[in-house]
Amino acid sequence: MTAREIMEYDVIIVGAGPAGLSCAIRLKQLKPDLMVAVIEKGAQIGAHILSGAVIEPEPLDQLLPGWRENPPPVCIPVAKDELWLLTKKGKIRLPTPPQQKNHGNFIVSLGSMCAWMAQKAEALEVDIFPGYAAAEIRFNDDGAVGGVIIGDMGVDSAGKHKDNYMQGIEIHAAMTVLCEGCRGHLSKQLIRKFELDKDCDPQTYGIGMKELWRVQPGKSKPGLVQHTTGWPLDAKTYGGSFIYHLDKDRIAIGFVTGLDYQDPAFRPFEAFQQMKHHPMLHELLEGGEILSSGARAIVEGGYQSLPKTEMPGALLIGDAAGMLNVPKIKGTHQAMRCGMMAAEHINDTASAEGFDAKLRDSEIVRELYKVRNIRPAFYSGLWRGFVRSAIETVTLGKLPTTLSIHDDDSTLKKRDDYTAPDRKWVDRDLPPRDRLASVYFAATEHDEDQPVHLRILEPDICTTRCAEEYDNPCTRFCPANVYEMVADDRVKKDGGRRLQINASNCVHCKVCDIKDPYQIINWVTPEGGCGPNYQNM
Amino acid sequence: MKILVGIKRVVDYNVRVRVLADGSGVDTDGVKMSVNPFDEIALEEALRIRDAGNAEEVIVVSAGGDECQQQLRTGLAMGADRAIQIQTSEGLQPLSTARAFLKVIEREDPGLVLLGKQAIDDDNCQTGQMLAALWERPQATSASKLELNGNSATVVREVDAGLETIEIDLPAVVTVDLRLNEPRFVKLPDIMKAKRKPMDVVSLEELGVAIEGNLEIGHYAPPPQREQGIMVEDAAQLVEELKNRGLL
Ligand SMILES: Cc1cc2nc3c(=O)[nH]c(=O)nc-3n(C[C@H](O)[C@H](O)[C@H](O)COP(=O)(O)OP(=O)(O)OC[C@H]3O[C@@H](n4cnc5c(N)ncnc54)[C@H](O)[C@@H]3O)c2cc1C
Ligand code: SF4
Numbered sequence: 001m002t003a004r005e006i007m008e009y010d011v012i013i014v015g016a017g018p019a020g021l022s023c024a025i026r027l028k029q030l031k032p033d034l035m036v037a038v039i040e041k042g043a044q045i046g047a048h049i050l051s052g053a054v055i056e057p058e059p060l061d062q063l064l065p066g067w068r069e070n071p072p073p074v075c076i077p078v079a080k081d082e083l084w085l086l087t088k089k090g091k092i093r094l095p096t097p098p099q100q101k102n103h104g105n106f107i108v109s110l111g112s113m114c115a116w117m118a119q120k121a122e123a124l125e126v127d128i129f130p131g132y133a134a135a136e137i138r139f140n141d142d143g144a145v146g147g148v149i150i151g152d153m154g155v156d157s158a159g160k161h162k163d164n165y166m167q168g169i170e171i172h173a174a175m176t177v178l179c180e181g182c183r184g185h186l187s188k189q190l191i192r193k194f195e196l197d198k199d200c201d202p203q204t205y206g207i208g209m210k211e212l213w214r215v216q217p218g219k220s221k222p223g224l225v226q227h228t229t230g231w232p233l234d235a236k237t238y239g240g241s242f243i244y245h246l247d248k249d250r251i252a253i254g255f256v257t258g259l260d261y262q263d264p265a266f267r268p269f270e271a272f273q274q275m276k277h278h279p280m281l282h283e284l285l286e287g288g289e290i291l292s293s294g295a296r297a298i299v300e301g302g303y304q305s306l307p308k309t310e311m312p313g314a315l316l317i318g319d320a321a322g323m324l325n326v327p328k329i330k331g332t333h334q335a336m337r338c339g340m341m342a343a344e345h346i347n348d349t350a351s352a353e354g355f356d357a358k359l360r361d362s363e364i365v366r367e368l369y370k371v372r373n374i375r376p377a378f379y380s381g382l383w384r385g386f387v388r389s390a391i392e393t394v395t396l397g398k399l400p401t402t403l404s405i406h407d408d409d410s411t412l413k414k415r416d417d418y419t420a421p422d423r424k425w426v427d428r429d430l431p432p433r434d435r436l437a438s439v440y441f442a443a444t445e446h447d448e449d450q451p452v453h454l455r456i457l458e459p460d461i462c463t464t465r466c467a468e469e470y471d472n473p474c475t476r477f478c479p480a481n482v483y484e485m486v487a488d489d490r491v492k493k494d495g496g497r498r499l500q501i502n503a504s505n506c507v508h509c510k511v512c513d514i515k516d517p518y519q520i521i522n523w524v525t526p527e528g529g530c531g532p533n534y535q536n537m
Numbered sequence: 538m539k540i541l542v543g544i545k546r547v548v549d550y551n552v553r554v555r556v557l558a559d560g561s562g563v564d565t566d567g568v569k570m571s572v573n574p575f576d577e578i579a580l581e582e583a584l585r586i587r588d589a590g591n592a593e594e595v596i597v598v599s600a601g602g603d604e605c606q607q608q609l610r611t612g613l614a615m616g617a618d619r620a621i622q623i624q625t626s627e628g629l630q631p632l633s634t635a636r637a638f639l640k641v642i643e644r645e646d647p648g649l650v651l652l653g654k655q656a657i658d659d660d661n662c663q664t665g666q667m668l669a670a671l672w673e674r675p676q677a678t679s680a681s682k683l684e685l686n687g688n689s690a691t692v693v694r695e696v697d698a699g700l701e702t703i704e705i706d707l708p709a710v711v712t713v714d715l716r717l718n719e720p721r722f723v724k725l726p727d728i729m730k731a732k733r734k735p736m737d738v739v740s741l742e743e744l745g746v747a748i749e750g751n752l753e754i755g756h757y758a759p760p761p762q763r764e765q766g767i768m769v770e771d772a773a774q775l776v777e778e779l780k781n782r783g784l785l
């Protein structure tokens with residue numbers, strides 16, 4: 001093995017989402033001669049970004065004053081908020097809770113907004129490298145983080161070098177900023193290594209699925225923001241939908257459900273599709289076409305689950321740390337604010353030390369504190385959740401109690417211990433027919449001849465304990481149908497079945513890494529540039 | 538010897554191409570754009586020839602709006618020495634592209650012009666052939682193997698019947714097929730180097746090429762949706778169904 005080529009920067013940022021790009025832009029605004037690079041695993045900036053997204057504009061005002069004259073490509077002022085409680089056929093309009101009011105906010109495509117921000121960053125001479133995955137952390141001799149190692153390219157499925165093999169380089173930097181978004185795979189390692197989560201509750205997540213539609217002319221009402229709760233979820237499962245009306249007859253429709261669900265047979269993708277068949281939404285979508293679709297995990301633990309955000313040589317910011325405000329279902333403004341704050345801290349101190357204290361004394365964490373009890377309030381079901389969250393909201397979170405957060409991998413019930421509610425699901429006629437048809441709209445691509453990037457640490461468990469206890473839930477929670485149990489003549493034991501991993505369908509949502517009850521699935525970065533190619537998501 | 542390589546910016550091959558509702562074109566809003574894969578292979582071949590000591594310089598050329606500089610930069614990052622953008626805001630048809638390339642050839646005097654056999658957007662498969670005719674030089678299309686021997690080249694071509702080996706004099710136009718080589722990945726430091734490599738911009742007018750629309754595009758339409766099939770029980774029913782449809 002030859003020594004890896006090295007590039008040196010002052011600051012290396014992993015992930016070109018709102019957190020990473022805000023950090024990069026602010027750094028160069030403060031200190032133009034600083035050498036700053038951003039690594040992004042998507043083939044293009046925005047290709048791996050999937051969000052709602054209704055965003056709060058204040059951080060943009062701070063970062064790029066004057067942006068309103070020259071806004072991102074998709075940017076529609078919110079005109080009206082609606083919240084609906086759905087029953088199977090009916091709907092009840094609920095008052096919009098204060099956290100969900102969106103007056104003054106904008107509906108954007110976060111993917112195209114990131115591409116737009118990347119141009120601003122490049123104009124400030126930030127080096128942005130889409131199509132390269134930060135595969136490993138590089139540690140200095142003293143154990144501090146000293147940069148990242150880019151994944152090798154041109155390795156075949158057996159691990160051998162192909163003709164076009166290219167060794168990944170090392171990027172050395174005085175400061176590494178992890179902005180990988182929810183459940184970052186390097187962030188996960190660092191949280192473990194530096195025990196960043198030893199003083200907080202476990203993290204909890206949701207799965208968000210989204211489709212961008214072009215509907216029949218006249219059906220989309222630009223600026224309308226709708227949320228629903230209730231059907232098709234049972235009262236024990238946390239979740240709901242969003243329907244954001246864009247311009248050009250486009251509608252962003254999405255569905256979010258807590259990954260702390262208990263039913264081992266639950267199929268989040270199917271729940272999303274069912275939701276679309278509620279009469280109110282069916283009417284809206286009928287006759288339209290899907291432009292793009294995909295899924296992404298959402299970090300929901302908030303205040304109680306926030307790990308320490310600094311370690312020697314590195315900072316952890318945005319959704320990688322878990323700064324999303326769940327009742328608002330908004331994380332973009334938090335990610336951007338935190339990106340700017342990290343930049344200011346690096347500029348002031350040239351070290352990671354002291355960042356976490358600053359963060360905890362900032363508006364970012366104060367915002368999380370106010371709403372800290374709303375997500376766990378729903379642990380006891382939808383109705384109690386509503387009541388408790390109403391109390392928390394009117395008291396601005398000032399009640400002294402703090403409810404604790406549970407993890408997601410242990411909430412799943414064994415199949416013998418759980419009787420699923422009768423979901424009364426309907427026959428569907430809107431596209432996509434199934435998960436494979438949906439993946440098609442994600443335009444996801446992985447060279448098939450590369451090592452599988454979903455590492456199963458103990459494959460025996462899949463065909464034995466997991467098959468018996470949970471009937472292999474990975475075959476249901478993965479929104480891209482990556483996991484299949486297939487019959488194989490060559491397998492002589494365990495009923496002649498084995499786990500087949502269709503890794504090339506993966507949309508990088510990270511749900512399997514989170515929800516697997518045995519925690520034996522490890523998501524690692526595939527070859528750079530692989531993965532979904534989201535369009536205006 | 539200089540090698541000239543044509544590079545076209547096209548909708549990436551993974552993208553599901555969608556026709557605009559009014560039929561005026563293809564939706565490129567937020568769509569990933571890439572170097573035409575055949576052109577990438579052409580460039581890879583040119584770089585290998587240069588690195589083997591059989592050429593001094595590799596020049597990448599693209600005709601298009603300023604967005605195509607992104608693809609030219611990719612070419613420079615792969616290893617081309619310099620780039621030329623033939624600036625035009627209009628989509629060119631193959632004859633105009635060939636005329637514009639001819640002007641660049643007259644300026645640069647290359648010993649070899651390598652192009653993709655076709656671009657994956659409109660699949661015309663004409664530019665290389667037209668260019669060779671205008672230039673009055675030999676051509677070898679759909680090359681899957683290329684060997685230079687001084688003033689001539691041996692080219693293995695992929696043809697319907699199999700493979701055909703031909704000998705051509707240089708300078709010549711060679712268009713390349715999929716099996717010629719496997720293009721390299723771009724190294725990060727090379728992206729930085731590419732930023733400093735020269736990129737000349739000349740307009741069509743400066744080259745003295747007028748845009749000719751010898752083809753008029755009526756409208757774009759997606760292929761008709763395939764109708765749902767039926768399962769037949771046996772051969773008899775198959776025959777019956779085919780007869781009912783007047784197909785037998
Ligand atoms: C369905 C859904 C709806 C949402 N709706 C809203 C909304 O309406 N309003 C709102 O404000 N927020 C919303 N959010 C949340 C919002 O999208 C996030 O809070 C925000 O994107 C977080 O920004 P980030 O920069 O921390 O991470 P991300 O936006 O996730 O960006 C991380 C980037 O890092 C890249 N990356 C990760 N690992 C690596 C690696 N190892 N190497 C290279 N690159 C890497 C990823 O490809 C990605 O581009 C929603 C989220 C979802 C899933
Ligand atoms: S394999 Fe895992 S990360 Fe990939 S799409 Fe499925 S659940 Fe998401």
